[in-house]
Amino acid sequence: MAAQVLRRKTLANLSAHSSSLFSKSSFSLQRFISTLVLGEHEGGSIKAQSLSAVVAAKSLGEDNSISMLLAGSGPSVQEAARYAASCHPSISQVIVADSDTFMYPLAEPCAKLVHLIQQKGGYSHIMATSSSFGKNILPRAAALLDVSPITDVIEISGPQLFVRPIYAGNAFCTVRYTGAEPCMLTIRSTSFPVPVTSANSKSDVAPISQVDLSTFGEDKVCKSKYVNHTSQDSERPDLSNARIVVTGGRALKSAENFKMIEKLAEKLGAAVGATRAAVDAGFVPNELQVGQTGKIVAPELYMAFGVSGAIQHLAGMRDSKVIVAVNKDADAPIFQVADYGLVGDLFEVIPELLEKLPEKK
Amino acid sequence: MKIMVAIKRVVDYAVKIRVKPDKSGVETSNVKMSMNPFCEIGLEEALRIKESGLASEVIAVSMGPSQCVDTLRTGLAMGADRAIHVESSAILYPLSVAKLLKALVDVEKPGLLILGKQAIDDDCNQTGQMVAGLLNWPQGTFASKVYEPVVLDKQREVATVEREVDGGLETLCLDLPAVITTDLRLNQPRYATLPNIMKAKSKVIKKFTPQELNVDIKSDLEVVQVTEPPKRKAGVIVSSVDDLIDKLKNEAHVI
Numbered sequence A: 001m002a003a004q005v006l007r008r009k010t011l012a013n014l015s016a017h018s019s020s021l022f023s024k025s026s027f028s029l030q031r032f033i034s035t036l037v038l039g040e041h042e043g044g045s046i047k048a049q050s051l052s053a054v055v056a057a058k059s060l061g062e063d064n065s066i067s068m069l070l071a072g073s074g075p076s077v078q079e080a081a082r083y084a085a086s087c088h089p090s091i092s093q094v095i096v097a098d099s100d101t102f103m104y105p106l107a108e109p110c111a112k113l114v115h116l117i118q119q120k121g122g123y124s125h126i127m128a129t130s131s132s133f134g135k136n137i138l139p140r141a142a143a144l145l146d147v148s149p150i151t152d153v154i155e156i157s158g159p160q161l162f163v164r165p166i167y168a169g170n171a172f173c174t175v176r177y178t179g180a181e182p183c184m185l186t187i188r189s190t191s192f193p194v195p196v197t198s199a200n201s202k203s204d205v206a207p208i209s210q211v212d213l214s215t216f217g218e219d220k221v222c223k224s225k226y227v228n229h230t231s232q233d234s235e236r237p238d239l240s241n242a243r244i245v246v247t248g249g250r251a252l253k254s255a256e257n258f259k260m261i262e263k264l265a266e267k268l269g270a271a272v273g274a275t276r277a278a279v280d281a282g283f284v285p286n287e288l289q290v291g292q293t294g295k296i297v298a299p300e301l302y303m304a305f306g307v308s309g310a311i312q313h314l315a316g317m318r319d320s321k322v323i324v325a326v327n328k329d330a331d332a333p334i335f336q337v338a339d340y341g342l343v344g345d346l347f348e349v350i351p352e353l354l355e356k357l358p359e360k361k
Numbered sequence B: 001m002k003i004m005v006a007i008k009r010v011v012d013y014a015v016k017i018r019v020k021p022d023k024s025g026v027e028t029s030n031v032k033m034s035m036n037p038f039c040e041i042g043l044e045e046a047l048r049i050k051e052s053g054l055a056s057e058v059i060a061v062s063m064g065p066s067q068c069v070d071t072l073r074t075g076l077a078m079g080a081d082r083a084i085h086v087e088s089s090a091i092l093y094p095l096s097v098a099k100l101l102k103a104l105v106d107v108e109k110p111g112l113l114i115l116g117k118q119a120i121d122d123d124c125n126q127t128g129q130m131v132a133g134l135l136n137w138p139q140g141t142f143a144s145k146v147y148e149p150v151v152l153d154k155q156r157e158v159a160t161v162e163r164e165v166d167g168g169l170e171t172l173c174l175d176l177p178a179v180i181t182t183d184l185r186l187n188q189p190r191y192a193t194l195p196n197i198m199k200a201k202s203k204v205i206k207k208f209t210p211q212e213l214n215v216d217i218k219s220d221l222e223v224v225q226v227t228e229p230p231k232r233k234a235g236v237i238v239s240s241v242d243d244l245i246d247k248l249k250n251e252a253h254v255i
Helices: A002-016 A048-058 A075-087 A107-121 A132-144 A255-268 A276-280 A311-317 A346-356 B037-051 B068-078 B094-108 B127-135 B194-200 B241-251
Strands: A033-038 A064-072 A091-098 A125-129 A150-153 A155-158 A161-166 A171-177 A183-187 A208-210 A224-231 A244-248 A271-274 A301-305 A322-327 A340-343 B002-006 B009-011 B033-035 B057-064 B082-087 B112-116 B139-146 B157-165 B168-175 B178-182 B205-208 B221-227
Touching: A033 A048, A033 A107, A033 A132, A048 A064, A048 A125, A048 A183, A064 A075, A064 A107, A075 A091, A075 A208, A091 A107, A107 A132, A107 B127, A107 B139, A125 A132, A132 A150, A132 A183, A132 B094, A132 B127, A132 B139, A132 B157, A150 A161, A244 A255, A255 A271, A255 A301, A255 A346, A271 A276, A301 A346, A322 A346, A322 B241, A340 B241, A346 B241, B002 B037, B002 B094, B009 B068, B033 B037, B033 B068, B037 B057, B037 B068, B037 B112, B037 B178, B057 B068, B057 B094, B068 B082, B068 B194, B068 B205, B082 B094, B094 B127, B112 B127, B127 B139, B127 B178, B139 B168, B157 B178, B168 B178
Parallel strands: A033 A064, A033 A125, A064 A091, A091 A208, A125 A183, A150 A183, A244 A271, A244 A301, A301 A322, A322 A340, B002 B057, B002 B112, B057 B082, B082 B205, B112 B178, B139 B178
Antiparallel strands: A155 A161, A161 A171, A171 B221, A224 B168, B009 B033, B139 B157, B157 B168
8 A cells, every 4th residue: 555655656756757857758757557467276286377467467557566366265376376486487475365365266255355455555557367267256346446448458559458369369459448447457368378388497495474354344245156167177178278289169969979080189299179059069078168159278289179169159260370180071261271181081081191290399 | 136247249151251451350241141150049048038937037138239120129029028229439448348348237237247258359358357356246157058047045046057168067156146158059939920020119228328328438559450361272182092091191190
């Protein structure tokens, strides 16, 4: 709070001096940038996607102090905090909210926490990754702070100037934020890749502070309760950041046939993706869906088998470096975005690929 | 209980949009407009809950210019009991929509507020979360299944919602009143039948303005420009699997 007051006073004093005293060339009004990143943790570690938010925060401006906020319960969040404190040189502080209230990442207490931390810390920016976690929580927190958030940002052109996709990525919208602090955004992790740091690079360990939750106040009645969750345990790489993705569409015809996609993914060390049609038909679970309302991916190589290439699917994969499409229909829209297209029957092509592809390195 | 459903008029999902040459936005004149698919799903869910006897009334709400009435009539034809149109020719960003919805909720006092998870024009995915925050109601976003609301002891009514999240499916139990935003697999919306389309003509659409609802819709966002995404380089058709593997290995260097 004190920092915020001091900053406001400083800015007010500076602007009170007219431009006759400070010419634009000799003095630049540096807006002090401080960013709170709402981090996602799992198994005592920080999710890679949250580090994309740190990378994005860095691009807001050179002088930017970045704090990562972690909410959780018990040893796992404390371990995640220790990980966060030394996993990226740009994180200058880790803030931990440790309570049973945060056992599961429910939007209601998490948004309230962000509100509390903002009131204490007076950040100029609050960021999260555009994952289901960030998308669920950040807008609610923005409403509590009475500011418009900017979601799914793919490019940061200035501290208040952002580019985001609209119409399923068929247009890009440049938006300027003209409101009061904090400026709140979610970023697309595929647009802010985390550079691989060498194992030997050492970064200073950031201080970890524990949030005083004594005034947090449990609502008398717990309004939202976590019941359970399902997930697929897989040894395959995570779809969101795999180097290669192999996707199947409805043309696979059955869950049994979809196993061919899985075998090919296995051979390539790839993640498995699916179109909405394949998920709707029950071939695979929902978390494999790539598209406008599913996952956005941008792998080195995206291979689409039996995928027609609907606008909504393209929205999820058009930023892939190399796109390969295999489809029986030469007129399928997917061939318009594919770098390499093969018109053929996937039930013949996939076995042939399995036979002829080199073993993964 | 009453269920309020927010619906938005958007460019139809099948339309190939064009960016205006002056970069001020996307071409929407003379383009087919429809009810946002996610909003349709939200309205369908509300109607099913009502048909199972757990709600007395479904109110459809839309905000924007006069053409919103068309979308509301479609909603009424699907089966909503009445509709509310908040008329505004100014651009309404999600925070303004959320504030207007809160004002309407304060008037109508529904037990459930259902919205689509995102509008397919701006793809924001914000409004449901924001209005839930303003109302201090629990939220069940990206819902792929809503179990019938159940009254527990002491008059406490809850709804169990299964949500699609990055890692799979998450189930939450929400105390009502609550906000739910719908995901694609929640249901298959019904078509409006001709008799219902005729009946809809006599259903009530109440009009409000933001001023009447005491909501200030000035915005803290400004659209600077709208541009086309960079075009991908044209690709090639390969003749065989051997050719494909060769290109991927020796030309693209991805395997």
